Amino acid sequence: MSKYAVGVDFGTESGRAILVDVADGRQLATAVYSYRNGVIDERLPVDGAPVLLPLEWALQDPDDYLDVFRTTVPEVLSAAAVDPRDVVGIGVDFTACTMLPVTADGTPLSSLPDLRREPHAWVKLWKHHAAQPHADRINAVARERGEDWLDRYGGRISSEWFFAKSLQILEEAPEVYARADRLLEAADWVVWRLTGEETRNLCTAGYKAMWSRRDGFPSREYLAALHPDFADVVDTKMLHEVAELGDRAGGLSAEAAAWTGLLPGTAVAVANVDAHVAVPAATVTEPGRMVMIMGTSTCHMVMSRDEREVPGMCGYVQDGILPGLFGYEAGQSAVGDHFGWFVENAVPVAYHDEARERGIDIHALLQEKAARLAVGESGLLALDWWNGNRSVLVDAGVSGLLIGATLATAPEEIYRALVEATAFGTRIIIETFEAHGIPVEDIVACGGLAEKSPLIMQIYADVTGRPFRISGSDQTPALGSAMHAAVAAGLDAGGYGSIVDASRAMARLRDGAYEPIPANQAAYEVLYREYVRLHDYFGRGENDVMRVLKGLRAQARTGAEA
């Protein structure tokens, strides 16, 4: 009798469920639900007078997450015609740090009528960048006090992370902060909604909230130094116990069973992060192989038996990806978003017409034209910082640069330069890892860009000088969640005893690999040296024009509103 597991992957714009066979990971059905309110970055979706959001804000509506369960899980069960009794478990993964304030019973503050028009009551999406001043202070105070944990995170905490976002709530909306009984990851919140029991997953606790197995969360003294009222944030607003990945968070509640069509009591796995859960689903359970999850942004995951401090990376967490290994994370804040911005804002009519006439996607057309260019032929070089820099510099204040444009520059040349820039960004991350004792020998990529774009993958292989393999699943994070669900269910229920066992049975790679082409590698050496020089010049303080421009922009906006 076959057994099945459900994985639900919460992305930036939508949530997706898959139903897989526990024996071999075969995907039987998939369903997507696009969040009704999507990314909220201009105004709150409320009635009455508009509530406009400042620049750099990015919120979400927690109700959209529950709608994902309500729509996609019944859909995959029905599409695969699977008996809910044969589903051993359900697991979820989420963007992170995506966090929200809730009441003691888990009600989001944004659901409370009197707080609905208060932006700080809503979910702060991972790409909410308005807590930069708070992150700056978190870093400055940590450096000043010599906090040990700072070096685990490359010497710099991102504005995207948990305490930066929490501190922003406290300082900008103390009344919302006061009303919050819990501040927690959306990942843990949806598991709470499924099980009726609150858990705090090790992955986000470690990567986004500076928790470690050795030292726990940052100290009261440190938090008090940030703001007196922040001293007890861990004690009063956060669950203390941290749950291991692959553990059972609880059984499905009757209410959630009704939403999903699964049986009450079905094993629900401890929540995980989309990038991290993808690693074993991409067959990687050992050191030396990097997994890149390439979507709107890219996450780079690599493991090591050794604990190493790598400056400018997002951080490392013991057991943070797989038990028994230190899991290292890096990231690039705009990759697919980069190309999407370009297509939305900078591709002329004639190209869209050609794509339509030929019945192909505009990205496919641009990639086809870009593929005809030799390395260096565009004459362009870009810095891939349209959404700041998440790793190596860890600086949301930097911005995009394009250099080398002439009157003969064609759209596909700019497109290719943007692709190459993101590949250079990956290479500088890999080199930084290796320089600090974390080898990266080859790479497994997953996500839409990896699956659909041979040009992009070949450029990445040529730029990094490393073979790129592609995950066999087109829903690698969701598969990873389903694998964790099978582990949470356990051997006796038809699942697995460990994630490594689950990975061996359920994960696979596509045939073939993108191998570096030596002539291209050599040509990219020259461009990469120039990239690094611009990266350091604009990124390491010698010329702070990017920050000046962002400052002027904010000032002009404020002036325009006043």
Place this chain on the structure above:
Amino acid sequence: MSKYAVGVDFGTESGRAILVDVADGRQLATAVYSYRNGVIDERLPVDGAPVLLPLEWALQDPDDYLDVFRTTVPEVLSAAAVDPRDVVGIGVDFTACTMLPVTADGTPLSSLPDLRREPHAWVKLWKHHAAQPHADRINAVARERGEDWLDRYGGRISSEWFFAKSLQILEEAPEVYARADRLLEAADWVVWRLTGEETRNLCTAGYKAMWSRRDGFPSREYLAALHPDFADVVDTKMLHEVAELGDRAGGLSAEAAAWTGLLPGTAVAVANVDAHVAVPAATVTEPGRMVMIMGTSTCHMVMSRDEREVPGMCGYVQDGILPGLFGYEAGQSAVGDHFGWFVENAVPVAYHDEARERGIDIHALLQEKAARLAVGESGLLALDWWNGNRSVLVDAGVSGLLIGATLATAPEEIYRALVEATAFGTRIIIETFEAHGIPVEDIVACGGLAEKSPLIMQIYADVTGRPFRISGSDQTPALGSAMHAAVAAGLDAGGYGSIVDASRAMARLRDGAYEPIPANQAAYEVLYREYVRLHDYFGRGENDVMRVLKGLRAQARTGAEA
């Protein structure tokens, strides 16, 4: 009895004739002819196997110039219903340095059947940039030998100029060079076609061929140091006498009278350059007032009683604009071309749709949206080097840069940044002039951009801190040519005794001026400082990435062709 003059302005894509009243400059008729072969930059317009052109080439077909006379002059005569007997003269102005090789009787080598497929036999348009290596050698050898004239041209000769283009012919196509009895400006060639008599105008001789009233052309010894066979280029392939601006080159030949419908013997003025001839036509006959001719590129003209060496400017020529004054020229190689590139290559469908629905031009739409932005609000800064840098740096090897892009960057923000970049480029030119003793107190602008774009003019006024006035004519260079025709005809024939008199009678300004707005000026100070820093960093050798990229591009192209 009214008297009339005809001015013919030869531009990059077309030629235009106007017919004006000599008494007050009133324009009675205008006619345009678009060159059939336009700018030839991909393949020669010849039958048989295609003759492809390398990068940076830009040629024209001399037959197109004669077609301008054949079509536009009869058209203005007919439209204005003017008796040819009342037309006192015809004058021409041309882009420069636009030059060609011809036989002793003035036949272009590109008309000879056996040379028609030879690119070097054709007209080299001003924006032909393939003679950069030759310009580099011209500069190096001049510096080495301590040639006096080098400092008159800001210390650097452009690849666009006469000897660079001539040397390129000699070295790349010695057989074409050998067949040329004359190498000359297209400006002088069309006057030769009109009169049957060869002249060499002072303006192009001075600005483009390093001639001066004091020293004549560069010496045999210098030319021999460039290439032994180049020693006698002046002696054997160039007319020695230089004709003063406003002089009569000759009378219209019977053949040219038949083309144009004018009477044989009608006064034909010595040829002139489009930018220079525009100065008196924009009412400027004194020092301290700059005239900017703003089209695809911009020329900046200012006069002084004093001789001053200004580094990085295009050059100065005694009597080169108006008799009795030193005429100084600077330039920006892409201005309208910049915005045109953007509209062609980087504006999304939705904007074109909106423009079409509202029945407005896409530039008008972008300017309307850009006008809603406060100074600094785009968060962008650009270096206006999409077509290299013609003044201050005098370097065709630099290229365009855009910095500050984010995922929220909108097309109108980039458009505005490009406009601002060209305004910063103008300011750095003005400041360089002033730092070397050539005051620039206010500015008269002419050309399509100046007439049609209040946003652009206001940005220029705000960035430069100087009032901008607009020429009263929408065909300022052609009016200038007609004024010179009236001077060539002379007082007795109903013309004028001097160009100053002609300017007082025939030239006027539009009412009103664009005055700098103090708040914008202050905001632009900050951006301008950043512009100068980037300008110097990328333009003065500290970071030569732009040259590296151009080198890689050329190499990749060559590789791709091989």
